[in-house]
Amino acid sequence: MIKKLLFSFVLIAVFLAFIPQLAKPTSTLKTVFRLTEQPAVIVKGTQGSALTINISFGEKEVEELLEHLSQPYPLLFIDSDWASRFPHLTEQINKRSLPIALLGTEGQHYESDPKLLSKQLQTFEELFNTRPLWFRTTDEEFPLALLQQLSKAEINALGSTVQWSGGTLPKASKGEIITVPYDHHEQVATADIQRLIASRTFQSVEDLLFRSTVKTKKIPQ
Template sequence: MRNKYFIIVLMCCGLFLLLPALPKQLSPISVFRVTEKPAVIVRGSNGSALTVNISFGDIEVEKWIQELNKPYPLLFVDTKWAERFPETVQLIKEKNIPVGLLGDEGVTYEQNTPKFVKQLEQFEKTFELKPLWFRTRDEVFPLALSSMLWEAEINALGSSVTWSGGNPPPVTKGEILSVPHHREERIDFAELKKLDKDRTLITVEAMLFGTTVKVKKIPE
């Protein structure tokens, strides 16, 4: 009997020692789906979550990220921008700021599946992780794109309201705020401080994971 227990203990110890060597793909928290079928998430049930779309900017973006404090916004990053500014990318990684993949306009994916695949591969190479979130520039998600995201276990995230400065929008329960920072349309990062005065910001994960979410229909 003692020999039997001794063997069981040895097996448990051996499994414990092997755990660090298991591939990252087996991690239960590496990916998750918020919805039960392909859909675009546009709102949570509680709180306010900030998301920022970044495809342009150098020093001002790096300075803003340096000054960011928790709870961090979700950054949607254009892969071409990320390639140009590796130092800023490294800062995002060091601070463990949540980041998603920012794509092009939705229509570009209707007949161009390789484009999505290439962007996804570049994102994984740059950030050394698989994105949990994807957003198109115009928040339009054609059926073909939504199907690809579902197969890749990546969540399509839209927003409740887009804000590019000025007076902040009225507070709405469960809102997902989208802020652009592109060459043609970008916010002064100092403006974001206005949001802290009338709403309590939480992370997208805190708002959505394990809660009821609102979605919009995917165009056929």
């Protein structure tokens, strides 16, 4: 009788211990992931289309852009210095839970300043209260030392298949990653971005890559 009571007590204790775990929400997407075994730059999948926008300049222009975005949202690569200057836009991005990633500077800057990436990451995390899963340099040049830093931090280097600044729409290709600039030199009009969005069915970068064989660019030596 005593053994049965002890056994029942143990079962109840184990059940109560697992209740909080059962109540936790599950996620089909890990918070941090690594798509390649070795440091490399992801530039294309094999199916679908994904849209990314590099934002490092502008206030009213970006505000107009954000107002017109609808699901499926493009992946916004955000310059942390730009985000620091416009907290109201940062708040809007956070409030709408728009997909974001970290936009760096030119690749060569990370060779001359090995601490640059960590500084940008810290600012990004303070502003958005999250660690980016994706990183891109403005010129899409990724020195080996930078790729190694990203790999250690479990952040993916994402390039693009097409860089589009307006005008004639690019011909659709399977697995394409299209980049649109919003920087000091180029800002694509919201109407042009809407024209691009209407030209094909876009999906998230994660869907583009997780459902396909990832294509990468060789690591610079």
